[in-house]
Amino acid sequence: MSDIEKSRVVVILCDDYDEEKVYERLKCGLDELGGIGLFVKPEEKVLVKLNLLSAAQPERAVTTHPSVAKAVLRLLNEEGCADVKYGDSPGYGTCESALRMLGIDEECFGARMTPMSEAEHVDFSEGMTCKEFDFCKEIVESDAIINVCKMKTHALERITGAVKNVYGFICGYRKAAGHVKFPNDTVFARMLADIHRCTKPRLHIMDGIMAMEGNGPGSGTPTPMNVLIVSDDPVAVDTVFCYLVNLDPEIIPTNSQGMRMGIGTDREEEIEIVVCGEVPGNNEGDPTNEKTFDDTCDDVNVDTSRSRTVSKNELFEKFGNPNFDVPRGKPRGTFLMRYSGFMTKLARRPMIDKNKCVKCGICVNHCPVPGKAVDFKNGKDNPPVYDYKKCIRCYCCQEMCPKHAISARHGLFGRKDK
């Protein structure tokens, strides 16, 4: 018998955002981890950190869906937690405007919205890559953090999930400085792992009922993945996300660096995947004849006895999406490409679609590089232009563009990511 201690990751099947269904299924999935009470105590100050990248309609899949946020807050309320706050520190706009768009800007199941707009400096001498942070004060004041992330693609790290979501712990505009200080995907991922090591979120819940593929995290295409993923291991959550879209978890810097820095595992043999919410087929008890919720399940309630452990391959074959639009190729020598004349023209980089650009200047304002790597060099009547020699490929411009005019592309002819 194996004596490896495994990270348990529960994949909860759920094919729509019906509030009652999401609540019941999340409850059922968390029971597979021991219940939400295993992660919080009633007397503790709890912060539920959502993904509120910008004020966007829930169906755009930019933000954590309100049904998922409400389900978490309801479970905490039922657990007797009396001091619960929820919010995020968005890169663009305010927490309030994002929550208003989601319809959860009032008190919700006894929990209070919190703006996450005041910073508190924290020294972290144990940091391996980053030894100080300007966190939102709510991060510092809370006893327990629940990280409620969204399943999306990301121009810098390829995917954003449980590991990346903690960048919202950094207060407001201070995030820009972090991109300059940690200017590539690997060192940025290491800094994220240090945030996890410093703040130790207790539980990670990924909203992948409607995920985002393509030009994420703000301008991609919503695509149904029909799952919630829960675990106390953020790397394992993101690894299971990779399994579901047939992406090698080890090429994702937040996985590989997160694993190296001890915040979780991306090793198949160290992850136990439990699927929750299947409905039996005709041959009762025959796991090969299980049908998914898609076929037969209109019920809100789920029989927890239906939860079972599955392999990575079975997970992908039954519930995965091989066509999920995410770059799958091995990383290239971006450092050399970036700094070597002609090669600069071939490297992956942000590009503006002139037909979509409305010349608002938000990309220019959010470029964190001193002297700006994207600017109105041809006047404000024309789209901004890039200086790729200055550009550190942080993709803040792409993330913030409200018109989805910027995407990451390769080469002289702007080939899309593969």
Ligand code: SF4
């Ligand atoms: S943010 Fe987008 S729309 Fe605005 S100027 Fe930049 S590319 Fe154009």
Ligand code: SF4
């Ligand atoms: S131009 Fe865009 S990708 Fe380049 S440094 Fe500025 S914000 Fe980052």
